[in-house]
Amino acid sequence: MEVAKAFEYAHELGMATVLWCYLRNSGFKKDGIDYHASADLTGQANHLGVTIQADIIKQKLPTNNGGYNAINFGKTSKLVYDKLTTDHPIDLCRYQVANCYMGRVGLINSGGESKGATDMAEAVMTAVVNKRAGGMGLISGRKAFQKPMNQGVELLNAIQDVYMDNSVTIA
Amino acid sequence: MSANKIHELLGDKAEYYLGHKCMTIDKSSIHVPSPNHLDDVWTQSNRNVQTLRSLNTIMNNGRLAGSGYVSILPVDQGIEHSGGASFAPNPIYFNPENIVKLAIEGGCNAVASTYGVLGSVARKYAHKIPFIVKVNHNEFISYPNKFDQIMFGTIKDAWNMGAVAVGATIYYG
Numbered sequence: 425m426e427v428a429k430a431f432e433y434a435h436e437l438g439m440a441t442v443l444w445c446y447l448r449n450s451g452f453k454k455d456g457i458d459y460h461a462s463a464d465l466t467g468q469a470n471h472l473g474v475t476i477q478a479d480i481i482k483q484k485l486p487t488n489n490g491g492y493n494a495i496n497f498g499k500t501s502k503l504v505y506d507k508l509t510t511d512h513p514i515d516l517c518r519y520q521v522a523n524c525y526m527g528r529v530g531l532i533n534s535g536g537e538s539k540g541a542t543d544m545a546e547a548v549m550t551a552v553v554n555k556r557a558g559g560m561g562l563i564s565g566r567k568a569f570q571k572p573m574n575q576g577v578e579l580l581n582a583i584q585d586v587y588m589d590n591s592v593t594i595a
Numbered sequence: 596m597s598a599n600k601i602h603e604l605l606g607d608k609a610e611y612y613l614g615h616k617c618m619t620i621d622k623s624s625i626h627v628p629s630p631n632h633l634d635d636v637w638t639q640s641n642r643n644v645q646t647l648r649s650l651n652t653i654m655n656n657g658r659l660a661g662s663g664y665v666s667i668l669p670v671d672q673g674i675e676h677s678g679g680a681s682f683a684p685n686p687i688y689f690n691p692e693n694i695v696k697l698a699i700e701g702g703c704n705a706v707a708s709t710y711g712v713l714g715s716v717a718r719k720y721a722h723k724i725p726f727i728v729k730v731n732h733n734e735f736i737s738y739p740n741k742f743d744q745i746m747f748g749t750i751k752d753a754w755n756m757g758a759v760a761v762g763a764t765i766y767y768g
Contacts, residue, residue, distance in 0.1 A: 441760065479646070
């Protein structure tokens with residue numbers, strides 16, 4: 425509610441609104457699987473986020489699906505899993521885009537923690553999935569600033585190159 | 596970075612990622628980002644003219660300017676994960692100016708950071724790169740840790756420092 429009011433006032437003043445649209449509940453882990461980045465639950469978080477008029481949604485790249493059923497709460501539809509998603513990360517991300525009013529509101533995926541040597545490959549993969557799913561970009565922090573500045577610039581530029589490359593198409 | 600380099604970084608999964616065709620929700624049914632996104636989508640909405648200008652400012656800065664895509668540098672992890680955990684790998688980023696410099700030199704559309712970070716260098720940089728002022732955070736110095744987003748700044752002061760957007764976190768669930 426507090427954020428909805430803050431966004432309303434920001435819009436009144438003419439500022440855009442960006443929502444860090446996350447899930448957090450210790451109950452969202454079941455049998456060793458973490459559903460905080462589940463496509464169905466993050467999709468619904470996006471749906472709530474655009475409802476309070478976020479102009480850009482920041483969401484984690486989905487890592488799995490079926491959070492509702494695994495945790496056995498809320499409401500979902502069998503069709504979400506049979507027709508609207510597959511196990512492919514691009515299809516899972518497409519479901520996140522669908523929950524941003526079919527892309528009217530831009531979906532940017534977050535970059536996640538810095539792990540060192542694999543950062544570049546992970547960031548490029550995330551950008552490819554986001555772009556091909558119909559997302560609007562990437563918001564990557566730790567992978568960019570937890571290293572020497574020149575390497576951070578290189579990583580940010582690599583992400584941008586994915587979006588500039590016409591051979592990386594919408595799936 | 597060339598297309599070959601993208602292939603190389605994706606390794607043996609290159610075809611899995613680059614060749615996939617989405618058969619679930621067809622691309623024709625979504626609004627794909629484009630240089631005309633603002634005109635095609637947002638001008639139909641209730642967002643006021645100033646907000647459209649702000650969105651346009653973000654869309655038209657940095658290496659992705661005019662593409663419909665955005666690349667944003669977010670640095671607010673210091674509040675939740677702690678400054679130490681965030682900046683120990685490269686302590687120059689305790690200095691807010693270096694955060695903004697990284698976003699500029701990295702060709703980002705915008706820089707997203709805290710009320711304090713962006714406010715400390717606003718007069719020097721707010722006209723050089725779009726500011727997204729993050730107004731709430733979860734701090735993890737309360738013991739035991741709790742999940743509670745509290746406001747660290749106000750919307751009006753974000754506007755006063757020249758921000759084109761505000762950011763906030765919600766933890767659903």
